[in-house]
Amino acid sequence: MSDRMRTIPFQKMITWIKRELKEKGSIFGIHKNKFYKNDSNKYIELFGQKMSSPLGPAAGPNSQLTQNIIASYLEGSRFIELKTVQVLDGEDVPVAKPCIHAEDECYNVEWSTELTVPQAFDEYIKAWFLLHVLMKELNLSEERDFMFNMSVGYDLKGIKSPKVDAYIEGMRDASKTKIWNHCKEVLISNMDSFSNFTKKDLDKISSKVCPSITLSTLHGCPPEEIEKIGNYLLKEKNLHTFIKMNPTLLGEKFVKDTFNKMGYDYIELNPNHFIKDLKYKDGVSMIKRLKDTAKKMNLQMGVKLTNTLPVKIVNGELNGEEMYMSGRSLFPLTISLGSKLASEFNGDLQISYSGGADFFNVEKIFKVGIQPVTFATTILKPGGYERITQMAKKVEKYLNGSFKGINIEGINDLAESSFKDKYHLKDLRPVKSRKLSLDLPIYDCAIAPCTIGCPINQQIPEYVALVGEKKYEEAFKIIAKDNTSPAITATICNHNCQYKCTRLDYDESVSIRDMKKIAVLNAEDKYIEDIKKSNIKSNKKVAVIGAGPAGLSAALFLRRNGVEVTVMDKREKPYGIVEYVIPEFRISSDMIKKDFELVKNQGVKFKFGIDENIDIDRLKKEYDYVVLATGAWKKGNVRLQEGKEKIVDAISFLEKHKQSNGDMDLGKNICIIGGGDVAMDAARAAKRTSNAENVSIVYRRTKKYMPASGEEIELALKEGIVLKELLSPKSIKDCNLVCEEMKLGEKDLSGRRKPIGTGSIVEIKADTVIFAVGQKIDSDLLTKNKIELDQRGFAKINKNCETTTPNVYVVGDMKKGPATIVKGIADGKLVCKDILSKEGLSNDFEKKVLPVDEKRIYKRKGILKSPLCSEEESERCLSCKNICEICVDVCPNRANMVINVEGDFKSSHQIVHIDGMCNECGNCGVFCPYKGNPYKDKITLFWSEKDFQNSKNRGFLVLDKDKGLCKVRKEDGEVVYYVIGRDKVISDEMESIIKTFINKYDYML
Template sequence: MNDRLYPLSVERLWQWIAEEFKQDHIFGVHRALFFDPKPDDPFQMERYGRLLETPIGVAAGPHTQLAHNIVVAWLVGARYIELKTVQTLDKLEIARPCIDMTDEGYNCEWSQELSLDQSFDQYLNAMIIIHLLKAGALPDLCSNKRDNRKDKHPGFIFNMSVGYDLKGILKPNMQRFLDKMANCQVEKKKKLACLTALHSYAYLDVPDCVSDSVTLSTMHGCPPDEIEKIALYLINDRKLHTTIKLNPTLLGAEQVRDILNETMEFPAHVPDQAFAHDLKYKTACEIIRSLQNAADGAGVHFGVKLTNTLEVVNNHASLPEKQVYMSGRALHPIAVRLAEKFQSDFDGKLDISFSAGADCFNTSDLLRADLAPVTVCSDLLKPGGYGRLAQYLKEIRKAIRFAHCNDLQSFIQSKSPNNPHNPRNLRTTSPHNPLNPRTNPSIRFDCIQAPCEQTCAIGQRVPEYLRQTAQGDYDAGMRSILSANPLPNLTGMVCDHLCQAKCTRINYDRPLPIREIKRFLAEKGTAGFPDPLPDNGRRVSVIGAGPSGLTCAYFLRLAGFETHLYEAKEHAGGMARGAIPDFRLDTEGLKKDIAGIELLGVTFHYQERIDADKFRTIREKSDYVYIAIGAQRGKKLNISGEDAVNVMDQIQFLEAVKRGDPLFLGQNIVVIGGGNSCMDAARTAYRLKRFPRDASKEPGRVTVIYRRTRKEAPADPDEVRAALREGIILRELTAPVALRIDSDPGDQEKIARAIQCVRTELQDADESGRPRPIPIVGSEFELPVDSVITALGQEVVLDFFPESALRMDPTTHETQMRAVFAGGDAIRGADTLIRAMEDGKQVARTIIERENMDFPIDHPPQKISTDEAVSQVSSATRDRGAEIKTQKMLSDSIHPPLSEDEARREASRCLNCDEICRVCVTVCPNRANIDFRPIFSYPSIQRPIWKARRIHGAIKIEKSGNFEIRQHAQVLSIADFCNLCGNCATFCPASGEPFREKPRFHLTKESFDQDSAGYFFGKTEKQNKRTIYRKIAETGDLHRLSVREDSYLIYETDRVWAKFSADSFTPMEVHLKKGNSVDLSPATEMCFFLENVTQIYSSNKIHFFCERILGSF
């Protein structure tokens, strides 16, 4: 794939803008996100003696390289435009991918990817278009139009960024660039002449100077005297308002690492060389004072920019270079600390502009600290993209109003009270994995799939019941849940909620509390279970009344099966009921779920321990049997002293607590393990000691020891964090070796008094894929103990079933015994509740289908209509929602139920990812991904796929399948704008990489000719008919499909010529040029694009627009 950029001319860009704006968009961004400046906007500021309509902008980088990127940034409110850094070397080979914005940002980009002449051309194009837009060339774009012929302050500034040494800056190509940026009169006239034919506003008075200010960007390790020489040249010789961009390493290794690694817990490693070869703080201060004096003498402005990126060792497999450069929120507190240091040493008089992890929530704080203007890059590379800037201005306006100020200057001078409307920027690493799941095997078409729904093991329609909650239709929400989940109360409290960990909102703010909303519906909704179908005469026996058995029984009973549940204990619910502590599970809610299943007609047989004889009897009575036995026995440590009376496994401990047995844990409680059951045991023990039933007792101490680090722990990260917040001690990289027993020879009971441990270090991965813990020789130590709880997992006891017969079909779950199925812990070992339910549901589906019946609750999802303006604003707005309250008492739920207001408020934050997904569109800095809506016929677009074979000299044409489009929104990629940076792949909620897998369209013949794959609209050389061309990289073939006047299409490659009817796409005639068979499927896809992506011709140049953009074309 070609990673070159192919910029468009100013006239082509203007045509695109003018036509697309008829549909309320410009370059895919809806006008609802556009900034409409007003004369009384409180955040206006002055820079270099000129007005800036806003104090925010875009930093030099991927958002400021192409003209249309700059225009989009301006449209959404950026007014300080730091143009992408240029240097004399303008033919660089950049490693791809080059951007990773998973959480904190990393890149291995350099300066501009265009030639210097192209860069100047793009900057001039952007300036001309912005002046056209400000002058009112598009009706109704701005309510406050300016007459550019009279207005000396257009409200925005283009700031050049140059590097990297004086020798390079003095080269002819850089001198030519600087000269033209200072005076573009010749080039400007030519461009305006081209635009005169397109619009009457082309006569407007565009300035001759593109930029009279510059930011100096130097390499990491640039010598101090070189920095000063370059800046003096720019100030004295070029008379440019000059800013030097400084590195965060100025703060020093100790402070940088303390903030980054200790306080914020980011794993980034800053090498010693980054500090050794960079400018030092004292020298920087000397240079700054020297340049301030020089600027005063030259009559120009001087300031500093905080900060450059931070050089770190690459520990991200997604980027190919050894060293990468960190940006984003991990850099933010480092840069703020450095700004504070500078202002302290310069008495608050140093001009500092800022760009390091700025976002909508902290920008007003930065402005109040007189750090302005604030420019952004990393934040705009996350979902929402350019549109995120609209919220910056809303939050700034809100902060100024809250401070009772009228303008930015008075806001800066005001005191800083606590602002409840301005949540603090996150200070530690993200509590969730920001990456979404990889769910869809192909994303070329129909890629929209809600990651929460795809991650859910039982396939709940999460966005559907969230919408119903937001609308207050709780019964509908409950019915939606019950269509996939018979245990809403149970899963609303103790599901491992992987759906929540994959919520797209993680990449914005915080995920929705999906589990808590489900619990709210289970308690609030009055809709009962569906009515079962009439009895079908078939009997199924389910052994084990835990979540897996209950789920299987539910769906089978709904389908009309006579269903019997056998349970060894006196109650149903399995380990969930017997061992999950009260603070996590309300037993009454679980009883409600079980009662509902019983009311359907499921027969429960309690206290039925199954042995070989009973199993044989059950098989004889039943048409089908499902074994859903749970893991009832804790695993052993297998160390000496484990048989002491004060050592128990987590099942024994948790069941004893549930029963209310008296427990004497003492003051020093040690829990061994790293899974969820370990956290349950530790947090339960903590509650027993922190809030002892005997109030006279002193609180005890609970310590968890784990042989790896918390990063490798299998426990839900939320559970680990909650345990630490409560005061539980976690000793990582610690392995138990033995228990020291203190007892007299005559004592009948052994009592453990200490646990002997050894420290471990992590080495190569073991069979689990996690790093292997290796004991460190000589690191042994002891911890005093009063009681020990082992939580190493659980084992299944299945003594009535022959082990040799337990092997099962992974799809049907059928064992080697006919009509006997197994699932849950019986097959997986101890696993999550929701996975056990998945097995139960799958077994029920298998049995139902084997009886040639339909699954009882399979209804199509509800479709919603999405307003484009609302959708784009929502997908560009960060909304952290409310903090979920927690409690710590033993008998109280750790998460009290959501109130009705909380549930509806949180549910309304859903982005409706099951209906619309524009993530790859918004995160692309070059706007290379475009969403479009095909001309649709319900329920899908279908076109036949054909193949042709030569048999005994005759051509036989056969239908080989259907090309089908089911979703109303599709995405294509514009190859001319795509440089393969990889950012869309980082955030794609489905599988694959949009920049590689989405159909690639070329706007220019040059781009198409120089790439190995893609589409291009053109005209046939002879007939001058509308034609779509396609290159396929795997074969190197060129395919051509042309529209003819008499309602047919001609498809041609070097192997085949074919004629298709235009209405049904049926082959009318096929000639094989080579070989004896050909696959005609490429023609079908080309036909789809010919119908749904169209083009216009202007001056023999092609401009294509998606169907949404078309208007009158």
Template sequence: MSDIMRPIGFDHLMTWILDEYRTKGTVFGEQRVVRCDPERAFPIFDERIETPFGMAAGPNTQLAQNLVAGYVCGARFFELKTVQKMDGAELSACVPKPCILASDEAYNCEWSTELTVPQAFAEYVKAWVACKLIAREFGFGDPDGFVFNMSVGYDYEGITTPKIDAYIEGMKDASDTEVFKEAIAWTRDHLDLFEVVDEAFVDSITPHVSASITESTLHGCPPAEIEKIATHLICEKGLNTYVKCNPTLLGYEFARTTLDGLGYDYVAFDDHHFVEDLQWADAVPMIERLRALCNERGLEFGVKLTNTFPVDVTRSELPSEEMYMSGRSLYPLSIALAAKIAERFDGTLRMSYSGGADAHNMADLVSAGIWPVTVATTILKPGGYERLSQIMGLLTELPGEAFTGADPERIAELADEAAHGDACRKPIKPLPERHIPGELPITDCFTAPCRHDCPIHQDIPGYLRAVDEGRYADALRIVLERNALPFMTGTLCPHHCTDACMRNYVDAHVLIREAKLEAAKRGFAAVAPALAATEKSSDRRVAIVGGGPAGLACACFLTRAGVPATIFERAESLGGVVRHVIPGFRIADEDIQKDIDLCLAYGAEVRCGVEVDSVDALKDEGFTDVVVATGAWAPAPQVLSEGGELDALEFLAQAKESPETLDLGTDVVVIGGGNTAMDVARAAKRIPGVENVRLVYRRNRRYMPAEEEELVFALEDGVEFMELLSPGKLHEGSLTCDVMALGAPDASGRRRPEPTGETVEVPATSVIVAVGEKVECGLFESAGVELTDRGIPAVSANLASNVEGVWVSGDARRGPATIVEAIADAAVVAASISGCDFNGQSAQNIDPEYGRALATRGDVAHDCGHCTPTRCLGCPTVCEACVEVCPNRANVAVRMPGMRQRQIVHVDGMCNECGNCAVFCPYSEGRPYKDKLTVFWGEEDFENSENEGFLEVDGGVKVRLDGQVAVFDPDDGDCGLPDGVRRTIQAVRRDYAYLLCR
């Protein structure tokens, strides 16, 4: 069953590696195989490591295949997963599943190996021998260029039990253990499988697996016991010893203040660990005594900083009460502790480092004298083990030399940068939902989440690839297929497509909107002249009331489809809110005009300066259909209980047309928290005479509806946010506001503001209200169009009203909305009237070169704002996130003949249901470890699982599908299996037989 890991034998491990590498060039699916320079190594523990980094004790160092995967990607220091007295089924029963959540900062509620201690020992020995063999056979590096470091916990009684003692002694010398002898014997018996490895090399493989250990005690372990354990490991076991030190040494106030200052105020913990854990006053003399003890015995001593930090489960993150935090939120604490230790010991104390290390800070850490550095969180994210290859590349210029000391001043600088810079800072607003709705298909699951989350389902990967290749005209043509306003959306779109971008998990989302604008600007000159009026192919004639984004887009789509259309606009020029209201610092008039030109290129007629007050009059003129796209121009109801207020749209229009006519005084207050409020506040800052602009909102900025970037722009412009205030009355230059507090979440998911009974006075010479405009309903009422209780038209799925031939689009049917939503409505209306399909470029999503998409995986960008190319991962061509993030390699991408994409199969015996693959699956209900076609290794596992999958049996394969079990011959095209499932099973049996473990 899938939560029980089945360690694979050494013979299977090696035949798998040899077969896969020679037939596919990969090892456990890892494509970026690293070859280290044997001449460049860092001395440690009388051993050598070719790179000063590796993998931390955790899920990635639990099984032999995990260690091998890390090795081939460049890891050379392995902190093996912790062993303790409680193990196997007893421990597994205490670990709730899923147990890993690494979507941003990471959390886990697993702490040591779920195998029995003897099983864990066997995994480490098998991996030790395997890495030696493949280093020599495939030239990956010096077979003696890596180090295994034991990790044991959690108290003296447990560490000194016969079980743990035997583990330690076996790791020190495995020569008399069955697993080592079996591995060596198998290799000798199968030398014919090797081309470079010979008997002499096999004889040279040392059984001394580990000469070092990390003491990992539980939080609250008394100082005397920590020292007692370390003394035992040093004096009785003769081991180079690191003692794990936790961020609790920094004190509660420091940790709380640091995390709060970086936006992690929602991370909950109290001071009990800080009170119960090792104290600084006790740690320093203990470290000095233990270091002296090691010096006396010729051993190395150091401290380990630090895998995790205990916090409370408050938002159902994991099914436990407490969890361990790691990743970028831990880095500011861990590096601060490193700085404190470096200063106290003048850089002479060795520090093994883990907390929050990744490609962004690895070179800085090592250059400052902090190494070895081990990682966990970063390789639990998409890219997985292959992220190690990038880290390796960042360290190639560092000289391999012995530890001579750390640099306290540089480490202090790193700590200051972490605490006050942006690298570890949490966004102002909560992370958006990053999954698309729906279940994960058993086959053919590849999709483009960005395209799904785009209201117009833009063919985003297609135009991104064209931009990357410099084909700007092609990119713009792809955009124009579904997007009539590329300049407006390339500048003003809230780009929710980026919420689901898989790059969010790697570094930051792809700059989709910016790439669209680049395509528009650089492709316009070639594309626009080629657009021409379309020959009329319809008897219908459409009047469009409103010349804003919705009306323009509707006219574009209709005339492109051959349906005559005329725009009626009451203003003297087209463009609606974008032209007349949105500030010029947001979008240039020439860009607005280019979009208008594109929309009119197919032959739409325009009548400006015409107020339409009757649908019947338009029908009398011969129009068969009327599309109302008038926007939301009606002001919101009065907000202040007393005093005058300005309407946001009226203010913005005046500020754009004639700012010199505005007299706002020195202190402007803007009421609201949406994008319009940000525009108002930023525009007000630019009005002559205004000194202060304050934005009043009844919740805090975390719950403002404005986009994150709009908040940032406003703050950069000097707008002051007055949070948790509800406006009351304006009197003699002062706005009285009720002070609010956040209560329980309301229906929107935001915490409800509740009055505290207190009031404050905010200076206000003018108040501008931006809390949501309303739809003008006069035209609808005169035509007999039914309205909802929100005062907007009631429409069908195709946006038809109850009145024959009357359609509604954009703000007129939604209330205040976005440009891209207006385009989406326009496309629906145009398709309904014309019968045209605006989906001609969807095939551009798939890259015909699979390898090119594959090459984009894994690397972390250091400057996402100025990256070329776009960093698009090409998700509809290759996703495989579930493969990359699985520590145990239990999800495998299977190449299918004649198909561009690979299919994903799940290997039941290698999975412990940690749940990490479900975190990163694009589908909201996707659980690859449950939903993908599963390979079973035995009848017991097959029967104890509900997964759909197959088991090799005599006479064929036993398959469970849709709850039904039967034996099939997948080579028979008419066997009754769905073709995708049948072909996947065929491919596994033919080309991936090592997955079957028979």
């Protein structure tokens, strides 16, 4: 495929819009139920023009093509900042592909239109006409309620070039241009097909498309050049002018300190830009002079805040050496610059804002007097253009005519609060990538990443939906199908599912664990009462050694499926670490008891207080299978030069703390060494001991790299525990923990930056030091039972957790060291399946299929919401298993489309890629939950032989629609010619898609 887009002819565009709206109820995939109309009669005024919304796409990928602009308008954009043009255009523009990476903060290497300047002009004029048509045809407004703003760069010579000059003049008055007259002629010939748009409406369309312009100056553009261009645009072109300012005006130190403070310390700046770019003082002087010039010309002049920030490519986000950063990480910088400039001009400075604007801050931005507001990053994320409507509705009540000045106090407060706003802190997104290690299927790709991300593959969307409907018993039955410790995991699971949730790319993960807890509290007791023990279906018996979550998982699953199981443990109670170590403030005894009753009532037998010396050969005389699940209780290695006798092991401490209800004296000053969840538990428990005053967590890296879950870290910090970062303990002397100060170096194999010693020594007062750096398994148990070990001292096992001793398994911590509870449950499930398979028994892990309300799900797309602590949280679930379509949402060009197809598919919803509308920006590949790229891996519709030849995509080119003749690249890559209904040379699935296009979507061909 080519990375060059093919513009859609105006007549085809009209046909496409009319047909899709009539037959599918949508336009370029935007459903008519989402079309925005401002019924408040409020508006803003800019440059003498009224707009029913102050919002729109920033000059960028979402304002490059006609269809992009239409999609933006339909969803609520009324200020359309057209993509920047420059003298260097078309194929001469050096853009490496992919060129967009908006996974969290956004990066791009694409700074102006990839079309030629004349092509860009044609696209904008086509869009100008079509917005007028749609405005009337869809009853969105009686009078024009939108405006276009052109954007140019990057030096005066280029702007004065014949090509760019013709563009500017054409946008000022397009009446004499070829495309203008062509569009009018086409509309006249189609007039009979419109219901509301009339010839009178056509005649009213103004040819003065853009009375305003934004100057987008490239980083490094000399200050005097910027001012020359500004004067030229004001004096020579008589245009209202915005001058785009760069974040570099704030200075390298401010920018770097901001990133470090907010968790973006991995972003590497390029000092050259801070040296060469316009300086703040010079910028203020320039603005004053240009404002004076504009006033004399009876024009308006303001600033566009801000340009993107150039940063070095050091983490492989995109190809090349430098990229441009935008998105939520840019907001604190942009609003801070706005605050400084507004103060300089006592509020009398028109600001066009674009720097991390999104649903969570757009209202705040607008309330301080800033208008208009544009955005790019937020609508490049899942939900796409549909995010705009919610923003437009949010600011409707504040629309109040023309610019009246910036509220200095308000913008200063907004700038100050931005540094603490969770929606701009890196910590809000706990994972780098949500991707699954699965290949993208050609067909039927909708998937629930939460379910795949869960080690036991729970049916999360299903039980979340049922909890939302208060059908707790049904929800719990689905949970219990795959989860043997529902109460425990509803309380302290590390919720891998939430790290895969699609809503991480909206706002925050669905609170899946909390939804499970609601089901547990409302239904588990009743479920336990109603359990009917399964009949024994086999004469084989299983012994499980260790009554922790992993062992009990294997036991319950096996017993439920008809196998007799006995669980043995050296202690008097089940659940090991959960019962004896994890503090009561993390999980109550009542929740643990629920799950034990669940296992007992299923018919599992128990033997507590058994001898620790397990002899597997002796066991196998009575039992046919043995599952070892004894956990990891041995102390980790203490790496201190001296003073080891002053150290308390975290597990031992936590066990004593739980036994004594915290009635312990550790002294006033307590240090915990470690960065995992056990360290957090130890610190919080230590804080609750009798005389504790100062509790510190000592960690050799920074908070960002701690393995503990973010919520556990925050809970510890909220309780007054101090985190001492970049310190490596060396010894203990005279009640002081002696540490070497560290610094972060290059990344190690774990992906974290390696701590490097600086040689500087600090001492921390420590009456007690608690060591929480990982427990070990009892490998002696394996050795004496002649189980073969690997080089790390763990049992050699196959994919089903079976050791080299037949019918002997290891699960949970015993497998590879300390593991999460849910991974232990997953091991038990795996062992159960293997034993059942060996015995020729079926299992009951089949998934329950629930009906879904697709209309209800579609209404949630693009809607941002903060988590709720109730059943209403289910409304945030996007039910990705049924409707994903992320690649459709995030494509600015609408190149990925959903078609409704009949045939041998799991779902009627199938994704097809339209080659001619794609520029290979790569954004769909960033957000697709699979490791593939939809623009390469999905079935592709080609518009020309040339594009087909230039591609390796599986897909088709319709050569003769009437005859059904197509050229097809099959799933295996073979190219064939095919006539529908004749020789069976292509798959049924491919044939169904081609038939669907010819019969139902021929306007796309």
